[in-house]
C-alpha cells in the first residue's frame with residue numbers, strides 16, 4: 234500500500250476494485266464500512282454483488298477481464314471534462330500526452346460495449362473520483378490475477394496520478410496483500426530478480442555488496458526462475474530439485490494436473506511445513522516446522538508495517554523453527570552460520586537493506602511496529618509514500634490498451650469461471666480447515682450460479698453439478714444466487730475435495746508471472 | 762495463565778493479539794487494544810487462529826521416503842539426505858537445476874535466510890514464493 238490502514242478513516246472516497254474486502258481483509262473492510270457510514274463515498278467495480286455492494290454509492294459490474302477499459306473510460310471523461318489535477322500533472326508527472334492519446338479512444342459509449350457498464354455510470358464514477366478531495370484506490374487479486382495484471386496495476390496508478398490522488402494522507406494506490414507476510418517475503422528478496430529491499434541481482438554494485446556481506450564469490454547475476462517457470466522447467470526436465478518452505482502449490486497453482494506432473498518429474502523434492510499438505514505428500518523428505526505461535530520473528534503487513542510476534546508455546550514433537558532448519562542445512566552444506574536468535578538475523582537485514590536500516594527489534598517492540606522506508610534509527614517510518622516526489626523523480630504515465638481474457642467463452646465452454654475466497658476459509662485450507670468453527674460455517678466447496686442460468690440448465694439450489702474446463706472436471710454443490718452475473722460462475726480454492734485449480738488457466742502475465750485465476754472458460758451441468 | 766503478543770497468521774491486515782497459555786497449552790486469543798492496526802478487534806479467523814496450532818495432524822518428526830512410502834526419520838538422517846542431494850545435483854547439473862520456494866507465511870528473518878541459502882550457499886537466483894495468490 235502507498236498509504237496506511239488508519240487513513241481509511243479520513244478518506245472521502247474509496248475506489249474499490251478486485252477485492253472482496255469484507256471476506257479477505259475483514260478488518261480493513263470494516264474500516265471502509267465505518268467511513269462510508271460517516272459519509273465517505275464508495276465506488277465499487279466488481280462483477281459480483283459482494284457484501285460491499287450494499288454500501289456502494291455506485292456499483293459498476295464490469296465484464297470479467299475488462300478493468301483496463303473501465304479505468305481508461307473514467308480517465309477519458311476526466312480529461313474531456315478537464316477534471317484532472319493540472320498542477321500535479323505538470324509538476325510531478327511525465328507522459329500526459331501519451332496517456333491522453335490512448336484513453337481518448339475510450340469514450341463512454343465504446344467502454345459500455347466492452348465492459349457492459351452503462352455509459353452514464355462511467356461518467357458518474359469519473360466525476361465522483363476526480364472531485365473527491367482525498368480518494369483511495371484499493372485493489373487486490375481481482376486486478377493482478379489476469380494475463381493483463383501488470384496493465385491493470387499501471388492503469389490504477391495512471392488514474393491516481395491524473396487526479397493528484399497520491400502522496401497525501403487518505404489517497405494513493407493500495408493493493409491489499411493476501412497472506413500475512415507476502416509483503417515481507419517480497420521485501421526480503423524471496424523473488425528471482427532482487428535481493429532485500431528490491432536491490433536488483435543484475436546490478437554489479439549490488440552483487441559486489443552482497444558478495445562482501447555474505448563472504449562469497451560469484452553470486453548469480455542473472456534473473457532466476459519465477460514459480461510458473463520453475464514448474465515448466467521441472468516438466469521439461471531442466472529443473473532437478475525443489476526445496477519448498479510453507480507453501481502448497483499443488484492446491485494453489487493453476488492447472489493442478491500439470492503441477493503434479495512437474496513435481497513428480499523432479500529428482501528431489503523437499504517440503505518444510507507444519508502439516509503434511511497435498512504437496513508434502515509428494516516429497517522425498519518432509520521437514521516438520523514450527524507454527525507462528527512457536528517461534529519469534531517479524532512480519533510485514535499490507536501497509537508496510539514491520540511487527541514482532543513472540544513465541545508462546547513449544548513446537549510439537551521434534552518440529553523446529555524454519556530459521557533453525559535453514560541454518561542447519563546451510564552449515565551442513567559447508568557454509569558457516571551462527572545466528573543465535575531471529576534478532577541476530579534482523580540485525581543483518583538492517584545492515585544490508587536501506588529501507589529496513591532503522592527497523593530494529595527494540596523499536597518494533599516499543600512502537601507497535603514501524604513502516605518502511607525507515608532508513609535510520611532516528612527515522613519515524615513512513616505512513617504514506619510519494620510525498621514530494623516519486624521514487625524515481627517524476628511519475629510516468631504508462632497508458633495501456635484493453636486486451637481480452639486469454640481464454641474467452643465459446644460454444645462448448647460457454648461460462649466464465651472466476652475464483653476467490655470466502656470469509657470463513659483461507660487459502661488452500663491447510664490452517665483454516667483445522668479450525669472447528671470455520672469448518673462448520675464453510676464446510677464444502679460451492680459454485681455460485683445466476684438464477685436465470687440455473688433455470689435454463691435445470692439446476693436447483695444445493696444440486697451437485699459438474700464443472701469442466703479444457704484442463705479438468707470437478708463436482709461440487711451449486712448455490713443459486715444473484716451475486717454472480719449471467720454466464721459467470723464463482724468458486725473458491727480452499728477445498729481439496731473439489732480443487733478448482735484443476736480447471737483454472739495457467740496463462741499468465743508476461744511481466745509478473747501471475748496466472749489468470751480470475752477468468753477461464755468452463756461448462757456446467759447438473760450431475761445425473 | 763500467560764499472555765504472549767503475536768501477529769495473526771492469516772491475512773495481510775496484520776492484526777495483533779495475545780495468545781493465552783495455561784501450563785504450556787494454548788487456551789485462547791485476546792486482541793490487542795492499543796495496536797493501531799486492529800484496535801482491539803479481530804475477525805473470525807483471528808479469534809480462532811490458535812486452534813490449528815494444536816491439531817493432532819501436526820508434523821512432529823522428519824519424514825523420508827523409503828521404498829516409495831514416507832517413513833518417520835531423524836533430523837540427522839533427513840538433513841543429511843537434503844544437503845547431500847542438493848550438493849550432488851548442483852555438482853552434476855549446475856546451480857540452475859535447483860530451485861527454492863519461500864513462503865508468505867513465515868517471518869522476515871526466515872525469508873531472508875531462505876533466499877540467502879539459495880543465493881550464497883547454492884548459487885542460484887531461482888527463488889520465489891506464492892505472492893501471486
Ligand code: SF4
Pocket residue numbers: 257258259260261769770771772773774775776799802803804805806807808
Ligand atoms: S484477524 Fe482477520 S482481519 Fe485480522 S489479520 Fe487475522 S485474518 Fe486478517
